[in-house]
Amino acid sequence: MIEKDIALELQDIEEKNLLRNREDRNKDYLNFSDNDYLGLRNNKSISTAMKKSIDKFGNGSGASHLISGHFQSHSNLELKIANILHFEDGLFYHSGFNANVSFFKNIIKGEFDIFLDKLCHASIYDGMFSIQSPFTRYPHLDYESLEEKLKNSTKENKIIVTDSVFSMDGDIADLSRLCSLSIKYKTILYIDDAHGFGVYGSKGLGLLESQMGVEIDKSNIIHLTTFGKSAGLSGAMICGSKKIIDYLKQKSREYIYTTASPPYLADGILKSIDLIMKGEKLRKKLNKNVNLFRTLIHKKHLLMNVDGPIQPILIKDNQIVINIQKELLEKNIHVAAIRSPTVPFSESRLRISISARHSKNDIMQLAEALNNSLSHVN
Numbered sequence: 001m002i003e004k005d006i007a008l009e010l011q012d013i014e015e016k017n018l019l020r021n022r023e024d025r026n027k028d029y030l031n032f033s034d035n036d037y038l039g040l041r042n043n044k045s046i047s048t049a050m051k052k053s054i055d056k057f058g059n060g061s062g063a064s065h066l067i068s069g070h071f072q073s074h075s076n077l078e079l080k081i082a083n084i085l086h087f088e089d090g091l092f093y094h095s096g097f098n099a100n101v102s103f104f105k106n107i108i109k110g111e112f113d114i115f116l117d118k119l120c121h122a123s124i125y126d127g128m129f130s131i132q133s134p135f136t137r138y139p140h141l142d143y144e145s146l147e148e149k150l151k152n153s154t155k156e157n158k159i160i161v162t163d164s165v166f167s168m169d170g171d172i173a174d175l176s177r178l179c180s181l182s183i184k185y186k187t188i189l190y191i192d193d194a195h196g197f198g199v200y201g202s203k204g205l206g207l208l209e210s211q212m213g214v215e216i217d218k219s220n221i222i223h224l225t226t227f228g229k230s231a232g233l234s235g236a237m238i239c240g241s242k243k244i245i246d247y248l249k250q251k252s253r254e255y256i257y258t259t260a261s262p263p264y265l266a267d268g269i270l271k272s273i274d275l276i277m278k279g280e281k282l283r284k285k286l287n288k289n290v291n292l293f294r295t296l297i298h299k300k301h302l303l304m305n306v307d308g309p310i311q312p313i314l315i316k317d318n319q320i321v322i323n324i325q326k327e328l329l330e331k332n333i334h335v336a337a338i339r340s341p342t343v344p345f346s347e348s349r350l351r352i353s354i355s356a357r358h359s360k361n362d363i364m365q366l367a368e369a370l371n372n373s374l375s376h377v378n
């Protein structure tokens, strides 16, 4: 019976042009799909740091953090990130997805009013679903609507939840406005800076650094940083007060009941953070590439009004978006075709991810191919 239901569902997905396919990455495409915004994924000094760490500490961690898998490298990373972001403490997770789910599952309990931007990442939604508490979504970036909802909230405990950079639209939150609202209405503010870290701020410390500086009072702020995007590796850190982090260490099943990440990963991230903090040139190059891309695209109305590395092109038709992806692949260019359920059914798009590693010629090649493919799109 279950096989039959699953077969029907798969057929339905296929008929709607929503089937997703993996492909082994064995071809050297000109890649505009990775979130490797600074080009650190292949950085040699990071590889060297990881190799050194393997020689010293071995390949894997051997156990979970609370048994015997916690190495000095993990502690160094937690200390480093908490210090540079000016938080009391931090906890290193396998992934941003895990960290988001874990935070909401463990910290948000009892009577709580939860307000989240409608376009928050899927992992935040999964965190919400796991606690089975009602939550209120405010329209994307509509802080007047959010304030109306905050005014009507009667619960003592409240939290506002936002991505800093929205992963499928590339637009950004107004963190200073959200900070003011969180202070005025005495709420926690949870910021998922997955796509902001590395890209924004003079030291690449993320959107908070660029909009407000990192030295603001953080007593009501929880911050997620991930290392699978600009840092070019994987993993994530939740930063907040010592109490929150101490509590997660005791209670977070996602942290406790899993083999710790290998120590070399933490050492690689530490190296990557050094490069990010000294990466002003990379960020300049990234911005230059983004500007060049936007200048070269002919049909400007298909671009979204965003100036960061995530440059979506709204196509709206699932079949057309797949066709364009194929056309680009034939020209050796890899661009992600994003469809439902990642975005609403009628908002399928190409998600172009620009990086500092792209040359001027790479961007020109992409723009030429795209201008061709987009010539029949209204």
Ligand SMILES: Cc1ncc(COP(=O)(O)O)c(C=O)c1O
Binding pocket: 094, 095, 096, 097, 098, 100, 121, 123, 163, 165, 167, 192, 194, 195, 226, 227, 228, 234, 235, 236
């Ligand atoms: C906004 C946001 N938060 C969290 C995540 C999850 O991070 P990770 O890839 O480390 O699981 C992503 C990644 O896709 C993301 O875009």
